[in-house]
Amino acid sequence: MALTSAIDLGPATALTCRECGNTRDLGPHYACEECFGPLEISYDFGEVTRASIEAGPRNIWRYKGLLPVPSHIEETPNTEPGLTRLVRADHLAETLGLSRLWVKDDSGNPTHSFKDRVVAVALAAARELGFTVLACPSTGNLANAVAAAAARAGIRSAVFVPSDLEAQKIITTAVYGGTFVTVDGNYDDVNRLASEIAGEQEDWAFVNVNVRPYYAEGSKTLGYEIAEQLGWRLPDQIVVPVASGSQLTKIDKAFQELIKLGLVEEKPYRVFGAQAAGCDPVAHAFKQGWDVFRPVKPDTVAKSLAIGNPADGTYVLDVARRTGGAVEDVTDEQVVEGIRLLAATEGIFGETAGGVTVGVLKKLAESGVLDPSAETVIINSGDGLKTLDAVAPVVAPTANIAPVLDAFRAAGIA
Ligand SMILES: *Cc1c(COP(=O)(O)O)cnc(C)c1O
Ligand SMILES: [Zn+2]
Numbered sequence: 001m002a003l004t005s006a007i008d009l010g011p012a013t014a015l016t017c018r019e020c021g022n023t024r025d026l027g028p029h030y031a032c033e034e035c036f037g038p039l040e041i042s043y044d045f046g047e048v049t050r051a052s053i054e055a056g057p058r059n060i061w062r063y064k065g066l067l068p069v070p071s072h073i074e075e076t077p078n079t080e081p082g083l084t085r086l087v088r089a090d091h092l093a094e095t096l097g098l099s100r101l102w103v104k105d106d107s108g109n110p111t112h113s114f115k116d117r118v119v120a121v122a123l124a125a126a127r128e129l130g131f132t133v134l135a136c137p138s139t140g141n142l143a144n145a146v147a148a149a150a151a152r153a154g155i156r157s158a159v160f161v162p163s164d165l166e167a168q169k170i171i172t173t174a175v176y177g178g179t180f181v182t183v184d185g186n187y188d189d190v191n192r193l194a195s196e197i198a199g200e201q202e203d204w205a206f207v208n209v210n211v212r213p214y215y216a217e218g219s220k221t222l223g224y225e226i227a228e229q230l231g232w233r234l235p236d237q238i239v240v241p242v243a244s245g246s247q248l249t250k251i252d253k254a255f256q257e258l259i260k261l262g263l264v265e266e267k268p269y270r271v272f273g274a275q276a277a278g279c280d281p282v283a284h285a286f287k288q289g290w291d292v293f294r295p296v297k298p299d300t301v302a303k304s305l306a307i308g309n310p311a312d313g314t315y316v317l318d319v320a321r322r323t324g325g326a327v328e329d330v331t332d333e334q335v336v337e338g339i340r341l342l343a344a345t346e347g348i349f350g351e352t353a354g355g356v357t358v359g360v361l362k363k364l365a366e367s368g369v370l371d372p373s374a375e376t377v378i379i380n381s382g383d384g385l386k387t388l389d390a391v392a393p394v395v396a397p398t399a400n401i402a403p404v405l406d407a408f409r410a411a412g413i414a
Contacts, residue, residue, distance in 0.1 A: 012068035081116035112383035113141035121218030126205035140169035147176035223254025236374035245312030273327035274360035330359035349384035
């Protein structure tokens with residue numbers, strides 16, 4: 001692809017290899033030329049203050065000065081992700097014996113998951129880099145977000161998902177009208193295929209493959225928002241769902257940046273990762289004390305987290321160990337229990353990833369790994385309406401009655 005000479009990606013200055021530190025110019029690159037390690041964005045942050053952020057738009061672009069996006073970003077009002085609610089969860093806290101608990105509810109984004117954040121940043125960067133098609137391999141939520149964002153931007157999308165995905169996520173992707181391909185294979189197969197297609201289709205920005213360094217930075221906004229919504233403080237403990245591991249590592253990166261920029265006071269915080277037992281490569285490695293994980297074949301109701309070979313899995317291990325956190329997993333039964341617990345205590349219907357996170361929160365609280373007196377934040381990363389099949393078998397109306405008072409009395413529900 002022919003790049004125009006001057007790329008404007010705001011404060012981003014270069015791409016740096018996470019493994020060997022080799023740097024290269026900003027461009028459509030994602031792997032180190034020396035060691036094939038993943039590339040990360042390096043920055044030269046200008047003047048960013050609490051006041052300048054607070055004066056910004058009520059969405060992720062209030063943190064534009066900390067993201068690899070053009071200085072003059074094209075905003076589409078009322079459809080941008082971010083600034084989702086941070087809900088004080090006193091009932092859930094009491095149930096679990098915790099004192100201060102918050103739910104960062106990212107189901108409130110435009111396509112009802114946290115993926116709208118990463119896609120918005122990837123789209124802004126991809127356009128600046130000259131790509132014309134927005135593409136992805138996805139476990140479901142990313143498919144929704146890419147298809148919707150491309151439709152809104154008036155460009156083509158090309159989305160690839162495993163064919164056994166939940167019906168809700170198939171429909172909520174297809175409705176946007178882009179190119180949408182179901183693939184007979186698991187996510188890791190789809191991801192590999194996407195890398196091969198990216199090698200041939202020069203104009204296609206696979207958000208989580210060939211523009212992954214830009215995409216991944218979008219997850220930092222979760223960390224910025226949590227700190228800002230707590231009144232410019234960091235929580236003591238945070239529990240984050242882990243699929244590729246990007247979200248968790250970027251929340252940590254956001255906290256580190258806020259400390260360095262003097263926007264929050266430096267303090268210790270512990271980062272906990274949450275996986276489903278049916279796809280637990282990182283949790284397993286953590287418990288075994290391994291530095292690297294062994295890929296697994298996913299088999300879990302939590303399909304949005306079903307990545308058996310997570311790109312950032314080893315970095316999740318690093319963050320959990322460095323901060324005194326952990327990576328834990330829960331069974332599918334506990335996932336469903338977690339969904340119901342969050343709904344019944346806080347009126348928030350999360351998807352299976354939320355069930356994983358609440359399930360792990362409960363497990364860590366019960367085993368005493370979490371400090372019950374510390375302030376804890378958990379992420380609900382998606383909407384329960386997208387994974388109805390997970391809870392459908394275990395929930396039902398209290399009763400079904402004839403439309404007469406006698407029937408109500410006879411049902412014994414008064
Ligand atoms: C993608 C996804 C995650 C985690 O994503 P990472 O790949 O670990 O960044 C968490 N929750 C939901 C609902 C998701 O769709
Ligand atoms: Zn390298």
